[in-house]
């Protein structure tokens with residue numbers, strides 16, 4: 001599958017590494033444009049491509065990985081979502097690396113706000129519990145599978161992201177809808193930053 005990323009920082013790059021390992025192609029985009037992405041896609045290797053935001057957003061699945069403060073301007077510049085799955089891994093923080101302060105999003109998940117700003121996209125909240133270091137590490141450690149959580153209001157889209165992340169090697173757990181599941185996994189929730197593993201057989 002071809003997957004786009006809006007944002008090409010450490011989080012999108014770690015995601016791209018897992019996607020490429022699983023045999024997908026990844027179109028990465030950022031704010032500064034194609035030239036600034038050259039080194040990143042070279043390091044990621046075959047299957048990674050520098051793209052415009054519009055090209056990345058036209059992929060069947062799209063990872064949104066920009067800072068919370070940049071979400072409104074980013075989504076305002078991308079209209080015409082046509083049923084693409086938009087994976088939201090955003091934590092509600094103001095500021096940048098080393099200078100984070102929590103953003104007040106009331107009792108909403110960031111994904112509900114993202115969904116309102118991206119009409120036509122099918123938003124799935126995922127991967128909020130993983131730091132960059134954990135996201136780029138091997139999802140299977142000593143036979144145990146690292147846990148990834150998904151939440152969405154669209155069950156079909158959630159299933160597709162579950163299949164994608166299962167293909168990366170994760171044990172995927174469905175946390176329910178965008179609001180309740182989103183709040184559980186995003187920063188401030190009980191599963192934020194928790195690096196969990198599942199061992200052994202699952203009861204089906």
Ligand SMILES: NC(=O)c1ccc[n+]([C@@H]2O[C@H](COP(=O)([O-])OP(=O)(O)OC[C@H]3O[C@@H](n4cnc5c(N)ncnc54)[C@H](OP(=O)(O)O)[C@@H]3O)[C@@H](O)[C@H]2O)c1
Pocket residue numbers: 006007008009010011012029030031032033036053064065066067068070073074089090091092093096097127128129130131132133
């Ligand atoms: N880091 C983590 O451990 C972690 C874990 C879970 C979730 N997350 C979430 O993942 C998101 C990204 O994290 P990060 O650490 O990779 O952030 P980052 O280092 O700040 O990178 C942000 C990326 O977004 C791009 N961007 C900003 N505004 C844009 C716009 N208007 N249009 C297109 N691209 C734009 C930037 O492009 P330029 O470089 O061209 O400015 C950059 O590539 C954050 O929301 C964070 O909460 C991070």
